[in-house]
Amino acid sequence: MRFKRKDKGKKFKLILIILLCLAVIGPGGWFLWTKYEGGAPKINLDLKAGVLGAVTEVSGTIKDNRSGIRKIWAGLIQEGCETVLLEKTIDANKGQVADAGNIVPFSITINTKELELSDGEAVFRMAVWDHSWRNWLKGNVAYLEKELVFDTEAPRLTVLTSQHNISQGGAGIVVYRLSESCEKNGVYVGEDFFPGYSGYFDDTSVYLSLFALRYDQGKGTELYVKAVDAAGNTARSGFYHYIRERGFKTDVIPISDQFLEWKMPEFVSSMDPSKDMSLVEQFLYVNQTLRQKNNQAILENGQKSEKEFFWHGAFGRLPNSARRASFADHRVYKYNGETIDRAVHMGIDLASIRHADIPAANAGKVAFARETGIYGNTVLIDHGYGLFSVYSHLSRINVNAGDMVVKGDTIGNTGSTGLAAGDHLHFGMIIDHVYVDPVEWWDSNWIEHNITSKLENIKSIIN
Template sequence: MEVQSKSGFVKIIGLILIIFFLGGGLFILSSKDFERNKPVVKTSLNPSWNLNGDFFIYLKDDTGIKDHKVSYEIDSKKHFLLAKMASLSECSFVDQEVENGICLAIEKPNISTKDIQSLNLIVEVTDKSKWNFFSGNKTLENIPILIDTKKPQLAVVSNSYRITQGGSALVIFRAEDENLDKIRISNGENEFIPQPFYKQGYYISLLAWPKNNPTFNAKIYASDTAGNVSIASINFFAVKKEYKKTTISLTDSFIDGKISSLVEEIGERTLASFVDKVSIFKYINEDIRSYSEKYIMQAATNFPLEKIEDFQIYAFSPLKNAAVMASFGDHRTFVYQGEVVSYSHHMGLDLASVKQAPIISSNQGEVVLDAFVGIDGNTLVLYHGLGLSSIYAHLTKSLVGIGDRVERGAIIGNTGSTGLSLGDHLHFGVLVQGHEVWIAEWMDSKWIENNITKVIAEAKGIINNL
């Protein structure tokens, strides 16, 4: 009996141990802490390095990175490199929304670029998993890197002779490199994205000198995947321009009427939420105006970077027999009861004719915005190509919708008084990559001929003779 009792006890203990180990095994296999996926190492496609700045790699793992080492070998001797954390934006070759990932900036090795043409980077990564007896999953990655110290070839082919403060200009240039990565144009404060032009290696772009930028210094930047950068100045004759300044006295009837009605129409806040009449006006003139400008700029900058073979644009004339009610660039100072309370810049041209006058599209284009937009009321934005858009605001109604292709001469809507408007009129504007520009230029066929048409023709002639 005693032997049988001991035998039964051993079986029970054995069964408990089996259940314990099976449960423990199932726990380990199902637990995230014991995941078995190796860390992932990523870098740019066909990586290259000029050995002047940092080289970036991206590491990702389900449980996170515990340790990493980066090295290279020369003459069978391993040399370790410092790897420091960098902003995820530096690893532009990966999805910025990925979790558990880190971007590393690898310091340049202490070697001469004359000595080598390529470098094999050795990346060793361990994750935080408790797999492999708590030592984690490991990845060993060899990354062959081309050593490239040659800068991209960059040269201006043709450009507009002058640019006026608040206005526009055109540039066509050549940029070539086997590993060309990014091209951008700067006016000193804002950036513009060029588009491929005519033949391989050539690019074209309109650019603007926004009215509120005090200076203008145009340069083209071309960089390759190795980090080499070429810079070319665009020699525009820059002309400063003074714009009209107006002081406007605010009345209680204006704030209680049009401004308050617009607050209620927008519907974000109640009139009771404002402390006084000035705060009501500032909300519309500053907060809603800023929202409207950003909304329209977003619509006008979301355009395809397609190849431009040619570009034909006609002088804009959206309203027949119209009188100018307010000009572009007017700097407005608002005064209430003798005190300055707010400012604004009128960045369009106000035109008035008969009530609900038909609005004409002077150029073919695509409707990219058809919406009620804050102070602009019912608004249309048409995209005409080469980063150029036109805006039509305060409409009673539009006759087109987003995505519609509009032909030259088509009626697209009717004037009105929606938004921040005191009477039936059209607020018309022209935008270059989202920046509102001096409209008079784009309503002048001679200006268009000298600054757009002839520049393109000259560039094509130069390119064809090369």
């Protein structure tokens, strides 16, 4: 028993010594472990490698979760010269902003004029150190580099076409030369932008842009070409133009119960089933909300247009047909003698025999061929550089998206699918995202004067 008690005492002493040692070494070890932490700071910078203009605001954050940020340095190296953009030292305590998660925000203004930088290549460098005792007390370092090009010169823009007569609801073309390639360039008609395309002419610095004037844009509409280079430098040039204003007719369309009972079931699947709508309410939904949605589906294809003119000569019109409605007719819908809605008709209605063959108006690539709400079965043909023709209310579609067609190919048959009261073809022409009057494109003289002769003229000047 005595022996055992002695043994127990020894064991107790040993535990005590270990605990004392831990009490001394533990915090010291923890202190050193903390001071020698090996985690590098992290740099979060909103600057991409690439082209910069005259003034660039750069901002970002630096984060170090362990010992905190000690020093920040940023600079530019151009032709062997170093320009310091930012140099900042942060005290141990201040760098360790606990509640901000050790995040230090920064912002830098690169003003090429003030910093006397020249256009051309440069390297942006950034280095950040933390308060760790590693690397002989210098701390862990984070380092990054971005290759930049400074471009402070605006592109030079020269309009090459001379006279531009445009009708309301009509089209035009502008050809221009750019001194450098520009990500965004094209014609502005009021708020509408029509992209310019290079590749039509052998000289790739020469661009063409087909543009449209909306039926309701009058003489005061601003028209100009604008080009923005990769650095954001902008060139803008007006061009001589004459806007021909014209009138559009008003058409009263009586809506009968018979028509609503016949047509509305076709659209019920696109309506909210929880709403109990009367036939007139259903019609208003179809004529307004669905019309807008269907137009968007047709007009959003502009930017995907092929960079090639497939078409040649005048566009064809449905053979042996009578015109039932014109472009930009202002339609007034009456129900029981009362006006219930208004809409503008963005195409031409042509009636022939029932289920007549529809020839492609010109050569192109089928952009889509499918059921499209109020337009029923619809075919959209891309003729290149933003020019499209559209065929609606078809009883039958003969083509598929992606098919190449030549002028006269039968793409389908007329019908009365969608919001159509009788068998007819709704034919439309589109420039990028704006409906234009097809009459211009059916007219070989108009095409010659306003499109092809201009292109031929430029070709003879530059080639």
